[in-house]
Amino acid sequence: AQSVAQPEDQVNVAEGNPLTVKCTYSVSGNPYLFWYVQYPNRGLQFLLKYITGDNLVKGSYGFEAEFNKSQTSFHLKKPSALVSDSALYFCAVRDIEGSYIPTFGRGTSLIVHP
């Protein structure tokens, strides 16, 4: 079985400050991990993924995520937040040896204040 948890419904951060959106996962084998972003009235957009290799993954719009196997986490980070980063962020996980279909978290609303 595979599951993912986003423990925060909402994250608030001031513009220019670093941001972190948390994600933890559970899989039987090894994980594929993803982050997607959803802007209001839009579909989800792919940000980045971890499949193998370097634990620090760089993605679109200056976002990065760190894979931590011992803590089963894949937190999304950005050094300096922009107001335009305000959106709904989804973490997803897929077991490499299991289902072809990722399971999505419930989403975290990121609000960046000017």
Add this chain to the structure above:
Amino acid sequence: DSGVTQTPKHLITATGQRVTLRCSPRSGDLSVYWYQQSLDQGLQFLIQYYNGEERAKGNILERFSAQQFPDLHSELNLSSLELGDSALYFCASSVARENTEAFFGQGTRLTVV
């Protein structure tokens, strides 16, 4: 623009009715996925088609069905609609059978009254 096209963007219909949602995947993508997004359930995977064949099934109700046509577009049919079916329905596509990076359409907002 993801390259995935969904029509219509909005749909309002009455309980008991039947509707069809349409999706055109990105050029070259063989896989199509349907998702339902609601406030209480989050993003739920419904069904996947790959090159015309059903490949994976999620939490899709028996009142719902889908198909993928030879030109790779897909349709999601929702019948005997209930108030609780009101949601945003997304289509996504990917090149391969495995979902390692999917491209989402803008969704169809279905309101059942």
